[in-house]
Amino acid sequence: MHDRGWDRALLAGVLYFLLATATITLTANGTGIAVFWPANAALLALLLVDDKPRWTSVLVAGLIANLAANLVTRGVFLGGLLYGAMNLLEVALAAIALRSKLGIASLIGQPRALGTFMLWAGLIAPAASAAGGGITAALVFEQSFSDAAMTWYLADALGLLIFTPAIVAVLRGELIRCFAAASLKRSLEFAVLQSLVVLSAAAVFFAGHKPLLFVLFPFVMLVSFRSGRLGTKLSVLLIALIGASATLTGHGPIVMFANAQDQQVLYLQFFLAVLLFTCLPVTAGLGARNALASDLVEEQRALLERTQELARKAATDPLTGVFNRAGFLKAADLAMKNPANRPMWLIAIDVDHFKQINDNFGHQAGDEALIWIASVLRATLRHDDVLARIGGDEFLAMLPARSEQEVRNICTRLVTSVSTSPRLLQGKLMPLSISCGGAPARPDMAIEALMQAADRALYEAKALGRNRSLLAA
Incomplete structure (x- = not known):
């Protein structure tokens, strides 16, 4: 566990340094503030995905990486230290709020989760650190506080x-599981x-000569409907990267709106904000709808299973597990309507002297006798035969597609199997026998x-002395 904490801190430091250095180098003017700042998202994602987050080690690693990135790219120490402190304040505030309110749930999977994520990650946490960032920019780099x-x-x-959603998806393995579970x-x-999203974004920002930013929205919406929240995360991320690359190199529709780079950056940020606040709620709504549909399907499946279980119990004798009278009548009616089951025979079975078993040994012994006899009947009959206990010690067995000789042999086996196997019931050796009567x-x-x-x-067989079978003419 200790080693894992240092591994997590090392990952946080490396990710933060690489993202911060690349962002400052590619999107900042050397002393200003970047167009967007993904390094904090890496720290926040690491805190959100860990069931037992190593906050201290991760945040300290982020602070050191922030300071190193500012020294490498800007050559400043104090400004980097202050910037780092503000970034850690932001990440910690967002992490505390999101972990307490969402746990490890998806950040944009449901409307409520998305609203919480946008509130803390898109408003409260960055606003809390913006004041300190603005003061640092004004004091260290002599920039306008309000603009900074x-x-x-x-x-x-x-x-x-x-x-953050994209990095969380990667760290949690959601992308891998999604592709592993998906068909080709x-x-x-x-x-x-x-x-299509990449091509349309490249065309709008690099090849287009008119402000056609609205063209991107249908593609992202299509991704939202077809690929869900993972697809939407990736699409928004790709558009942000392409848009930033184009704008900062003097290409695309954003450049047409303003000549000054700081205004271009501001317009790009507003466009990305509109894209996010338009597409992510759609994704969350679709996720909620799909989750509701999945819950309804699961409820229907459970209800069907419950209904089937109730129907099975209603048709089953609770003691022996074979059909009861109601279940037998229904099954027998279906069997008799099928011409393929002819000739069909019905066997009536009684336990000989069953009242004496209850009187002499108790009802518990009688129940044990019935359970055992039912098991002998099931073992002797075929799987397509219909067996039922219709009351007391009375059983019925319907035998489809059997000749008279086959039925006679079956009845003989049933009687012999029971009579030649004395049972130990309630600690006493008890002889049992049955009588059978069959009719076509x-x-x-x-x-x-x-x-x-x-x-x-059956009555004729019992009249002849029991422990025997008789078929009607």
């Missing part, structure tokens, strides 16, 4: 809003849609009539 504070706020807010068709669709189903014969015919054959 506004640029700082927009840069940090955009950095957190654009980069869905993966290709994802790649094609992101390629005639065409258009009702199940009640067939049951009466099988009962008559």
